[in-house]
Amino acid sequence: MAHQGRRPAKGSGKGSPAHRGRAAGGGPRQGKPAPRRSPRAEKVVFDAPAAAPEEPRTFRLGAVPGATPGKWIDTWKRRLPQVALELVAIEVAGQRDALDDLDAALVRLPLDDDALHVIALYDEVPVVITSTDSHLLAADELTAADLDGEVVLPLSDGVLGPLDLPGTAPARVGPLSTADAIATAATGVGVVIVPMSLARLHHRKDLDHRILADGPVSTVALAWPRARTTPDVETFVGIVRGRTANSSR
8 A cells, every 4th residue: 555656666667659659660750751853844945047147239329410418328327337338420411321220319300211210309599600700799699680791601511401591692612511611610701500519519719609599490309210129229218208217118
């Protein structure tokens, strides 16, 4: 009876559940094995075929004397640096034949040919070129009546057509080129009537000019063969018309 109610001595009897677990497992408890991962699929990249390089080419632009395509050429160089632009000087008398070997040209009207596309660009006013000591320069602007008695030198390459100037005196020389006629006018012998751009092209210190208010104008146009309306031609037309690179045609 004396021993009734005593706790078993430490270490006696069956072990604790934890101890039983260790004994049953025969060592440290092991975790569940990690699930196997399926092998990662390799990413397949399909490379797009490289764009074929553009064939080297040149855009040949003709221009008659006095035409000033400089700003359009600058825009072309910025927009199509990979396409060279060659500026070709042509004469008005041969401008139609020259177009057969050009992509496009700045020409002077009239130019009637159904095989061509022609877009009028701007009109040039006519001017009277005379020596700096001429009384004609006293006026800011001239009319045909102001030329009464003046000798108007005839031009072999004139672009204004026949001039209706009944009061002028006949010239004693035959038709001269514009350059030669202007050099003659500088001596005080006669006057020359040409579009404004040609007066600027042949500017000299011993000459000046005045607008001929009632004289004929000269129209500058862009022309190209209809059968050769290429993407490059369409691009240049867009530049001339002021379209931006993102503008639709």
